[in-house]
Amino acid sequence: MASTFHLEIVTPDRKFYEDEVNMAIVRTTEGDVGILRDHVPTVSPLSIGVIKIKKDNKILTATCAGGFVSIDEDKAIIITDAAEWPEEIDIQRAEAAMKRAEERINEKSSDSDVFRAQMALNKAINRLRVSKGE
């Protein structure tokens, strides 16, 4: 078996994932990063996107609503505001959130509101995409 490293994903309300894995792919603010064992120690913020975990030739996907990753040689910790497996995603809620965010963007209120709505929209789109298995 290929070499593994310890991956932990924590969110404010639970320990989302903890296991020995072969590879993890996360989307940082600078683009996708693949993590293997013996990666150089790195800290980087994550943008909204997908976390892919490869373990024993199986690939697991999960959503990630932004956060940061801290990588050490034999260990990686992903800290995120929210993470979900595809089957946990509440599609109706995500669709409602998307609609709400779009309305708010169209209203064009103050800057921070648009920014927040944009973030909410991205999160909702991301969830919907993952739930459809894209």
Added chain:
Amino acid sequence: MAGVGMRDIKRKIKSVNSTKQITKAMKLVSTAKLKRSRDRLEKVQPYFETVNDTVQDILKGADNIEHKYISERDIKKSLYIVITADRGLCGGYNINAIKKALEDVKDKEKACFIVIGQKANGYYSKREYEIVGNYLGISEKPEYRNAKEIGALALKLYKDEKIDEIKLVYTRFASTISQVPEMIKLLPASKQKDEKPEEDEFKYVSYEPSPGVVLDYLIPKYIESTIFGALVESAASEQAARRIAMENATDNAQEMIENLTLSFNQARQAAITQEISEIVGGAEALK
């Protein structure tokens, strides 16, 4: 007449008994709540600890990084975030946290407060301390977005240079029978004095895209998560403190009832004895 004393005692016993029933019920309620908040604390702790550890790790290696959240400023004003409960009847829980913050305040003019919970709000506003934010009704069941709001408010004040340091006062949940008020300094972020010996070995850590950007993101996150952790921990401490207070109250009530029952019986005995001697005395006189 002895009968009057007896009636008084009886009434007293009744009243203590109903108080006892109330405190007992409250104890049961807080036991159940304590269990829930402890479960919550256990779930939240990994996040809170991981963020804290990661930030500490980075700060250890970041001695030479210049950043607005790390550099020390002259302290003209300090912000205290004080977490208490909305309700009393929990022993010294509220007042201990309030006092802990005041111990650190040397000059009233140089301090302002963000208060969480009715109790701290009442205490500080009555004594005319400056309150910049109050959050009521969240301390029993704190949500992450509450912590986010509080963190955002504190950071905004810090960025506008209205305040030069942020300190957080909360109650650490040491065990179900011991809760300790603690104060931690949030900003400017600095290394916490830890028990672990420092590793001398230099470790190269790369920050993508740059240390500044990472810290820009990380420090607000660190503040949020620390506040959240503190809120959840304080909520558990509150319930534990209340449980103990109510347990003591119930025990005291029980003891009081026992004493009162004893004096009631004594009074009854005295009344009977008196009655007998009166009858005997009356019979004697008729002879």
